[in-house]
Amino acid sequence: MDEVVDRARSLLGRVLHGHGVAVRITEVEAYGGVLDPASHAFTRTPRSEIMYGPPWRLYVYRSYGIHHCANVVTGPTETASAVLVRAGEVVEGRELAHERRGDVAGVQLARGPGNLAQALGLTLTDLGTDLLSDSGVRLGPPPDAVPPISSGPRVGVSKAADVPWRFWVTGDPTVSAYRRSPRA
DNA sequence: TAGGCGATGACCT
């Protein structure tokens, strides 16, 4: 299970490219797959099947009928562990991101999982994309310097919200202080 | 096959 956490932390500072917009990841949440009751993959269903596959694939799901959220499957195969990308800083394609997100402050372009997916133009059609190949959505190499990292409880989940599996770049303005789920 | 329910965000008070 520690491996899940390590992979999540290692995503911070990396750049996620999506359809003309690139985002430096500043906030993530780890999900432990078959061992984690809060994970979509806790029960194996057609929707979560993608997470049981090889790592570095994209898992996108729709929430509340409106928002898309982007996850990176961190593998290994059959463990179904994944990392939810919660926030980032737009470092490329700023204009396009504004077009998609509307007239909002720069730091808010990709703040929150739904907003981040929208800024990158991610939809269900991107489900299963290989993030290491040179496709429309891909993940950049690890940063030269590892940023300072803080951790805390996960947001919005109704189960196992007390495990400190949310990680963010300390002091980064694109990370907001999210309130805990009222249902937790 | 029908009903219930979010790994959210925006807007209202």
Add this chain to the structure above:
DNA sequence: GGTCATCGCCTAC
């Protein structure tokens, strides 16, 4: 701080 939009997926008939 509280409410609500809105739809695909999961679970239970």
